[in-house]
Amino acid sequence: MAISTEEKIRDAAKRIFLEKGFGSTTTRDIAESADTNIALVNYYFHSKERLFQEIFQDSFAETFAPATRILNDDLPLEAKIYKFVDYMTDLLKKDPLLPVFVLSEMRGENTKMCEMASKMQEAGPNKFLQQLEREAEKGNIRRVDFDQVEVSLMSMVVFPFISMNVLKLKKQMSTEEFYRFVEERKKAIPEMILSYLRCREE
Amino acid sequence: MAISTEEKIRDAAKRIFLEKGFGSTTTRDIAESADTNIALVNYYFHSKERLFQEIFQDSFAETFAPATRILNDDLPLEAKIYKFVDYMTDLLKKDPLLPVFVLSEMRGENTKMCEMASKMQEAGPNKFLQQLEREAEKGNIRRVDFDQVEVSLMSMVVFPFISMNVLKLKKQMSTEEFYRFVEERKKAIPEMILSYLRCREE
DNA sequence: GCTATTTTTAAACATTTGATTAATCAACCG
DNA sequence: CGGTTGATTAATCAAATGTTTAAAAATAGC
Numbered sequence: 001m002a003i004s005t006e007e008k009i010r011d012a013a014k015r016i017f018l019e020k021g022f023g024s025t026t027t028r029d030i031a032e033s034a035d036t037n038i039a040l041v042n043y044y045f046h047s048k049e050r051l052f053q054e055i056f057q058d059s060f061a062e063t064f065a066p067a068t069r070i071l072n073d074d075l076p077l078e079a080k081i082y083k084f085v086d087y088m089t090d091l092l093k094k095d096p097l098l099p100v101f102v103l104s105e106m107r108g109e110n111t112k113m114c115e116m117a118s119k120m121q122e123a124g125p126n127k128f129l130q131q132l133e134r135e136a137e138k139g140n141i142r143r144v145d146f147d148q149v150e151v152s153l154m155s156m157v158v159f160p161f162i163s164m165n166v167l168k169l170k171k172q173m174s175t176e177e178f179y180r181f182v183e184e185r186k187k188a189i190p191e192m193i194l195s196y197l198r199c200r201e202e
Numbered sequence: 203m204a205i206s207t208e209e210k211i212r213d214a215a216k217r218i219f220l221e222k223g224f225g226s227t228t229t230r231d232i233a234e235s236a237d238t239n240i241a242l243v244n245y246y247f248h249s250k251e252r253l254f255q256e257i258f259q260d261s262f263a264e265t266f267a268p269a270t271r272i273l274n275d276d277l278p279l280e281a282k283i284y285k286f287v288d289y290m291t292d293l294l295k296k297d298p299l300l301p302v303f304v305l306s307e308m309r310g311e312n313t314k315m316c317e318m319a320s321k322m323q324e325a326g327p328n329k330f331l332q333q334l335e336r337e338a339e340k341g342n343i344r345r346v347d348f349d350q351v352e353v354s355l356m357s358m359v360v361f362p363f364i365s366m367n368v369l370k371l372k373k374q375m376s377t378e379e380f381y382r383f384v385e386e387r388k389k390a391i392p393e394m395i396l397s398y399l400r401c402r403e404e
Numbered sequence: 405g406c407t408a409t410t411t412t413t414a415a416a417c418a419t420t421t422g423a424t425t426a427a428t429c430a431a432c433c434g
Numbered sequence: 435c436g437g438t439t440g441a442t443t444a445a446t447c448a449a450a451t452g453t454t455t456a457a458a459a460a461t462a463g464c
């Protein structure tokens with residue numbers, strides 16, 4: 001059997017919501033793009049808002065769950081950092097609009113999306129920070145603010161995708177060149193993090 | 203004289219557009235928040251779209267012009283990096299929603315906002331890259347891909363603000379703690395960049 | 405003080421938009 | 435076949451939204 005109507009609608013909705021956000025997307029956009037009519041959108045998903053929440057939830061999980069998972073893996077520090085950058089870069093190459101979508105819907109302190117995100121994230125200890133602590137104990141790396149390191153790591157991987165179109169403008173890159181650029185970051189980012197952690201203090 | 207109606211509208215529009223984006227903002231939102239009526243919004247700005255374009259243009263310039271300016275300054279490398287992080291952090295502490303606003307309106311390859319942004323950015327040689335090249339020539343720093351360094355620098359400064367609400371959730375930070383966190387990055391970010399540029403190759 | 409201009413207001417207009425309805429069609433089951 | 439259920443369609447509704455209008459109020463110029 002081919003793809004179901006429900007899936008066609010969900011796929012179209014995801015594509016359009018990611019590109020235009022909740023407010024700039026109409027039910028008719030979605031219906032037309034899914035090659036059906038607006039009644040079916042509400043038939044399967046009750047309302048634009050509920051459909052959106054489903055897409056948002058998926059997108060949030062799709063973006064942050066793998067990141068958390070890898071950082072909690074049992075891997076040597078260096079291998080883990082490389083794996084993190086590698087995996088996240090590949091993920092975002094497939095879906096470059098994911099982070100800007102999720103984060104733009106989460107601006108504003110007390111939005112429904114923030115509340116939603118807070119409900120769906122597991123607490124648990126941060127094994128990556130613990131690992132860095134242990135490595136510092138063993139004298140393998142410098143003791144610095146590891147929260148800062150974690151945020152920097154995430155920043156360097158994700159931000160180029162969020163600012164993709166500005167970056168392409170400023171550096172006169174084509175889409176292919178942009179993808180080559182982030183591909184090269186798979187080496188550059190871990191090197192930067194590791195040199196910071198390993199080099200002698202000044 | 204007190205603040206003019208036109209300014210009241212512009213201020214309200216900026217605040218609401220930054221928080222909710224173009225699509226989720228209504229003319230009535232703006233009018234009410236500016237303590238006037240919708241007719242005046244169109245009286246002074248002709249249409250919601252034109253008002254938005256004015257706000258977007260300002261916001262784009264406000265975000266990227268200072269960054270470009272500082273990186274083109276005549277300053278020693280280390281001082282310049284510190285100044286860049288310092289200045290940009292202070293700027294974003296005042297207006298944390300600026301980058302997510304600009305970048306979320308610029309997703310989608312061929313949007314009007316992308317076109318707009320491309321028109322308003324000066325070309326000119328990238329003096330920061332030239333400076334890094336010269337320092338490498340002199341043997342003061344390693345020769346690495348300096349485009350990657352520049353993007354990483356920008357990423358580490360800007361991304362925490364874009365992901366502010368996720369960050370506050372994950373790290374259980376209050377607003378004050380978040381601001382303290384980015385304040386500490388004023389040291390951490392330059393240290394990371396410089397250690398990468400200066401440490402021996404492996 | 406009177407006129408001309410600008411600013412402000414309330415009301416209305418035409419579309420758009422999210423959602424619903426009632427009827428039709430298709431599929432499955434006994 | 436008959437009938438029940440689920441899927442689909444076209445039409446419609448009410449509310450929201452961007453914009454305009456025409457009149458009133460305020461301001462400026464002489």
